Amino acid sequence: KAGVTQTPRYLIKTRGQQVTLSCSPISGHRSVSWYQQTPGQGLQFLFEYFSETQRNKGNFPGRFSGRQFSNSRSEMNVSTLELGDSALYLCASSWGIGVSPSYGYTFGSGTRLTVV
Amino acid sequence: EDQVTQSPEALRLQEGESSSLNCSYTVSGLRGLFWYRQDPGKGPEFLFTLYSAGEEKEKERLKATLTKKESFLHITAPKPEDSATYLCAVQAIGANSKLTFGKGITLSVRP
Numbered sequence: 001k002a003g004v005t006q007t008p009r010y011l012i013k014t015r016g017q018q019v020t021l022s023c024s025p026i027s028g029h030r031s032v033s034w035y036q037q038t039p040g041q042g043l044q045f046l047f048e049y050f051s052e053t054q055r056n057k058g059n060f061p062g063r064f065s066g067r068q069f070s071n072s073r074s075e076m077n078v079s080t081l082e083l084g085d086s087a088l089y090l091c092a093s094s095w096g097i098g099v100s101p102s103y104g105y106t107f108g109s110g111t112r113l114t115v116v
Numbered sequence: 117e118d119q120v121t122q123s124p125e126a127l128r129l130q131e132g133e134s135s136s137l138n139c140s141y142t143v144s145g146l147r148g149l150f151w152y153r154q155d156p157g158k159g160p161e162f163l164f165t166l167y168s169a170g171e172e173k174e175k176e177r178l179k180a181t182l183t184k185k186e187s188f189l190h191i192t193a194p195k196p197e198d199s200a201t202y203l204c205a206v207q208a209i210g211a212n213s214k215l216t217f218g219k220g221i222t223l224s225v226r227p
Contacts, residue, residue: 004159033213042219043160043203048212056212090159097212100148104162105213107152 002027004093004108012114018079021111025072025093031055032074033105034066037088046089049074050097081115088112118143118208122218129194129225137189137221139204149187150215151180152203160203163189194225 005024013019025032033048045058049068066076072093078085092105121140129135141149148167152160164173166182173180177198179190189202201222205215 031213033215035215035217043205043215043217045214045216048214050212056214058214092159092213092215094213100150100165100167100207102165104150104152104165105215106162107159109157109159 004091004106006089006091006108006111008111009109010112010114012116013081014116015081015083017081018077019081019113020075020077021089021113023074023076023091023093023108025074025091026106029093029095029106030072031094031097032068032072033092034074034076035090035092036060037090037110038086043090046076048097055097078113083115086113086115118206118211118216120204120206120216120218122202122204122221124221125219126222127224129191129223131195131225131227132193134190134192134194137191137202137223139187139189139218140185141187141204141206141218142185143206143208143216145209146206147209147211148207149182150205150207151187151189152205154201154203154220163202191223194223196225196227199223199225 031050034046047057068074088110090110092107151163154160164180201220203220205217
């Protein structure tokens with residue numbers, strides 16, 4: 001079956017612009033989580049969505065936002081981009097929330113965002 | 117605040133030289149501990165979920181174990197294709213899907 005699909009794979013933006021990233025989870029998965037990965041900080045949790053509702057949020061400024069659609073696809077938006085926002089943005093999907101799945105969370109290949 | 121520390125940061129092994137990767141954690145209440153493998157330019161690939169102290173899981177040359185404060189990923193007779201970054205993450209009770217990751221251990225296996 002198809003895995004988690006993230007688009008685009010690569011993106012170059014200028015400081016001050018905004019960007020929208022997309023994540024399509026595995027068919028049947030209703031939970032989508034987003035992470036930022038940088039060499040210095042590693043993977044850091046941004047937020048998670050389940051049934052179109054944000055269920056949890058990490059310690060990121062309000063410039064980072066997201067949403068989930070009725071088909072479980074999710075988007076995240078970053079406004080007023082800063083150089084420090086350059087990172088690999090990963091999303092992960094699972095069937096539900098509230099349990100630690102024995103099969104783990106499935107990650108996409110990520111979107112590499114470069115802010116210049 | 118949940119914390120995960122992985123050591124060493126990098127490890128170089130000769131093919132066939134077994135070793136262990138360490139993951140120390142503090143969490144208010146552990147719901148699950150996860151091991152992932154990440155290759156350059158790719159997303160993390162799931163390896164194991166461990167739930168309680170004393171639990172062990174195996175997959176090919178990898179074996180993961182769990183205590184109340186640590187988890188170990190044992191690699192037996194590694195091959196060059198085992199070269200990757202290995203990530204450990206904890207999930208706390210009540211945290212929904214949130215994972216708290218360590219910074220990873222970069223493993224290089226020389227032929």
